Amino acid sequence: MPSTDAWWRDAVIYQIYPRSFADANGDGMGDLPGITTRLPRLRELGIDAVWLSPFYVSPQHDAGYDVADYRDVDPRFGSLGDADKLIATAHDHGLKVIVDLVPNHTSSEHAWFRAALAAPPGSPERERYIFRDGAEPPNSWQSVFGGSAWQRTDDGQWYLHLFDVSQPDLNWDHPEVRAEFLDILRFWLDRGVDGFRVDVAHGLIKDADLTDWTQPSVVLGGLDPVGPPPPMWDQEGVHEIYREWRTVLDGYSPARILVAEAWVQPEERLARYVRPDEMHQAFNFPYLEAPWLPAELRAVIDSSLAATGAVGATTTWVLSNHDVVRHASRLGFPAETGRKPGIGIGDPQPDTGLGLRRARAASLLMLGLPGSAYLYQGEELGLPEHTTLADEVREDPAWERSGHTERGRDGCRVPIPWEADAPSYGFGPGDDSWLPQPAIWAEYALDRQIGVAGSTWELYRSALAARREHDLGNGALVWSATEGDVLAFRNGEILVLTNFGQEAAELPSGARVLLSSEPLDGDGRVPTDVTVWAAV
Structure with missing residues (x-):
């Protein structure tokens, strides 16, 4: 019988990007033993679970999202024994462990794809992927990273890769592909993981006719919220896959979860991924993308709660992850500024002070909402984007495939600082880090924030403790009447108020302030770009 322990509904889940979190052996690359040594700090912070980006065997053409072996750990990150120790240690600290699963595509170095290239056209080996004949590409689909989504093989066929050329898309209409991933799920469930974050969850099934699509293939947003989905995204067949996966997870106790990375609009379509017999959660990207404006934020909060509430699911909230500019930098631009595909030398630079001020206010606002919250490593330090990373050290395939028009995601993936005066700011025992860290990292280092009143780390720690004490994750939102550019709601006995305006805002008479993102x-009164939690 499936477990009824719905721990995820109000959980605060912390994303770890393994190569950039902690380096135990000094090679400049983060690893699983490094993560394990830092788990006590995460428990002290007050999170409930960790989500690990991919650590599987991979040539690392797309930072591990090109998987060559789903059942083993890449030697860069450690071993299966290290994974087992990490899971056991996390559980000892009361933390759940969620791992990334990448089912849309494999690495071109996966044994299946190597066999496909060695076999002739029409062979069973090629049926696991999407190969087509023709003198020209089968259609005009574009890769998310730029350029054609089709690559020609030496024998003249074409294979589909919606991402990098080294990431061939699997054919999810093939029963062998479906059986393989059911086995992969069981492999990691049997090792004790508590769930899976499913990469590109809306992309597994493609339109059977490979209908032409002339618009850019943008996975991170960009879908028309009104018209039909593009032929490569959000097809009906994905839901059958996740119903089958859910049956597997429901056979385990304590409860295990599926979390969808699905860039789908509008929220009603996203909610279809979290119906009772499918996934448990889906990332709330409309919230992440909402501008720093009260009306827009209120609208997306309302639509999110309504959509997930209609299917009995919990709502998730997220401000940063490994694919987007960190919100401490994103919010340092004018509120109406749209998505930025990375920031580099020569680009308009954010107002660092404004960005951090708004980031702290945004984080306190988010953590006051009912539902589950996702944090990205380093945001509890107020860490900004590395906006002056040299172009010659960039590794994100988006940089090259876009013809150097999109700087990509490396700026949010730079190894994080633990100790201001240590080599690599405490990331590892030596000076090496796979991406260079900026000198400003010292002022954000954890050891300069622990125990320091008003620091961002202490703000997060206090907020997570108060969130748990007042059970805000399981609460209900009731909007408060406000004037001007103020957003305020009650969650149980707690008032959450954010002032977006230039004039200071009044708190209700008798309100007792528990937390404030700034003095x-x-x-x-509440200054501009400040969020307050108050007992009323």
């Missing part, structure tokens, strides 16, 4: 004015 209040001398008369107790």
